[in-house]
């Protein structure tokens with residue numbers, strides 16, 4: 001009941017925020033967002049954490065819907081994970097917004113922003129809590145529309161409007177597919193409640209399972225940005241304000257995955273391996289294409305948007321692996337894969353929000369997001385640079401930051417495909433593994449580029465030269481998220497059992513038991529065999545058991561007798577060792593070089609007279625090798641634009657630009673658009689403007705309907 | 713492919729034995745004019761023929777300033793009494809300040825300070841199989857940050873002055889500057905003019921000088937050995953009479 005009280009407080013605060021917004025002066029609205037938003041999201045965090053850690057499900061019935069069904073909200077551990085992530089991201093975003101929104105003060109109505117912001121917050125929570133089809137769909141729709149309106153907040157710019165329409169169109173198509181999937185389930189169960197659907201879930205026929213799977217993945221996949229329904233995402237992000245971008249990537253994308261998990265793992269317990277393999281491949285392809293386009297993007301936010309597709313892809317791959325393992329009877333492996341998926345989602349939300357804050361800060365205080373025109377910001381924005389670096393290292397899965405733990409776990413889970421029997425499935429796993437490995441490598445390239453081109457070197461534009469540091473109120477949330485990145489990276493043995501709680505909702509084994517062996521006995525006899533403990537005692541697996549609570553600090557998957565340790569890592573110990581090594585090395589080097597005379601001369605620049613920004617490496621140049629290698633996928637298009645004047649006789653300028661239309665746009669979106677345009681063209685032939693023909697249409701329609709009526 | 717291997721085996725090692733044994737192959741060095749006794753009219757005629765004032769008389773003897781000689785051969789060819797000529801190639805003068813630490817590994821940054829290509833060409837020969845500088849622990853470095861030796865060719869044009877200074881400043885100490893070729897030593901045919909200052913010493917402190925226009929690769933090798941204290945510098949004034957040019 002505690003959880004529900006906190007959720008109630010949350011909804012009350014959201015309502016309060018929405019109600020107050022119109023009466024608070026424009027200037028004070030950012031403060032309202034910060035305070036009420038932070039309080040509301042703190043409530044959400046508490047509720048989510050409670051549900052996750054207690055492992056209990058709380059239900060409330062809110063009344064009857066106009067359709068006669070009951071409206072039920074329930075907070076189970078699965079919702080809890082997402083509620084907690086949502087709370088954390090919203091908490092940071094609310095504080096960040098206070099400073100960030102100042103730039104809109106004279107241009108756009110912040111009152112509208114505040115109302116939409118709290119509306120979106122409440123709608124998202126409602127999506128996660130809804131426990132019947134009707135309220136879920138209503139909340140989902142409110143969330144979609146709120147999200148669209150916020151993304152389009154800068155509505156006076158044409159490209160934003162176009163991006164918004166695409167987002168809305170794709171989002172609504174997705175909602176439709178998801179609604180059909182849910183209604184099919186409700187129809188089979190004879191009730192709109194999730195409880196009834198769940199009871200009926202195990203009895204579904206294979207055909208219906210596949211239909212529901214395809215519809216729900218296609219529908220929710222739109223929100224998650226999975227290939228091939230990702231086209232809106234890289235367009236929406238550059239249009240949205242940075243704080244909304246952080247929400248979009250940190251929260252809304254998660255909801256897509258939540259939908260997929262809720263329907264395909266919870267409501268309909270998996271029985272077929274096929275959907276798992278589809279998820280695996282969709283995820284792998286999304287991850288690879290996402291990062292490939294991220295590397296070639298020069299707009300910081302487009303880059304981050306593509307990388308969101310990548311991260312969602314990684315999580316989906318892990319999810320797919322989990323489904324395959326679960327359906328083939330490997331419960332322990334399924335738990336590992338699913339925990340990896342949730343871990344990946346949590347990490348992604350934290351570091352992506354951080355990176356979007358960074359991009360927004362750079363946009364606001366250095367005047368541009370184009371990496372080709374940035375550079376040297378580390379001197380003027382040292383704190384932003386530090387936090388952006390931590391975010392970049394995390395997302396590039398560099399040890400000891402957060403991305404490492406989850407990606408390592410994902411790859412380990414994929415490697416366990418050795419225990420599967422079907423060669424076809426193994427091949428799919430191998431493909432996914434290779435794609436993810438390539439993705440990981442490209443991710444490093446991508447974020448070396450993002451950080452180095454943005455923050456290092458020399459400024460490549462006057463705006464970047466005059467950049468200044470953001471105020472503390474914007475740095476603080478970034479710092480908090482950066483700290484969280486480090487914690488999520490070095491404390492996997494605390495994160496995994498917590499996330500593992502969510503598996504209870506999806507019927508998995510406990511991940512804590514499979515991944516975190518209780519090396520720390522805390523005085524009690526351990527559940528592990530004495531010999532096993534003894535072997536690892538010498539390796540230091542029990543170091544710190546008197547001061548650190550919890551099960552242990554080693555992530556380890558135990559196998560059979562012939563291979564006692566399948567895989568293991570200890571980022572916590574590693575972190576301590578890393579600190580000692582780095583500190584020790586620094587100390588020794590200092591000592592050894594203390595007596596040295598230091599010469600300070602100009603840096604070697606190849607002997608040029610003056611090093612100009614134009615001479616330095618650009619973001620485009622940095623990513624060009626990737627562009628060349630993957631030319632077959634990227635297919636760059638050269639666009640030549642000739643400007644002429646004086647009766648079209650004198651050429652004033654020839655502008656040549658290279659475009660990289662997204663693979664999915666070329667193969668799916670453009671084709672669909674062409675078909676639609678063709679169909680519309682056919683229909684348009686009816687409208688030729690001859691009055692007698694129109695009269696004939698009316699007559700024809702009348703005859704048709706009379707005919708139908710007569711036949712019945 | 714296999715033919716190359718066989719041919720290589722058949723050919724054996726062709727790399728010069730210098731500095732462990734003197735190199736005597738024909739054409740490894742063009743030689744230099746040498747000091748000597750000459751009759752006064754002949755002496756004056758020779759001095760007048762030299763375009764870069766490399767020849768002078770001291771107490772009625774012909775003395776040669778190798779730093780200025782551009783190997784034009786005007787003092788030998790077309791002259792009734794040719795100047796005395798000496799072979800050899802151990803011409804580098806100066807001080808080896810680097811010491812024994814660098815005998816196994818010396819990194820060299822080559823800077824072209826406006827040379828015509830001749831000296832640079834000779835420097836390039838060092839990396840070939842015949843002279844093979846690596847066998848002696850010498851390595852060409854792409855950046856001055858890791859170089860111990862700044863090997864400069866060309867007269868040091870004004871346009872290269874800044875680059876040269878920057879390269880020198882970027883080098884860690886201890887560092888040595890080797891000026892290679894007559895132009896680098898005295899400006900050569902350019903002397904001191906509106907575009908260059910008459911040699912590298914007007915820009916940087918030069919430690920080792922290699923005369924020759926261009927100096928043969930062995931002379932440059934000698935300079936590198938001299939810089940690391942593995943060879944003795946050339947005698948200050950070449951007293952040997954030398955043999956006559958054919």
Ligand code: SF4
Nearest residue numbers: 762781782784785787
């Ligand atoms: S070779 Fe030419 S430059 Fe050298 S000393 Fe003779 S005349 Fe002078």
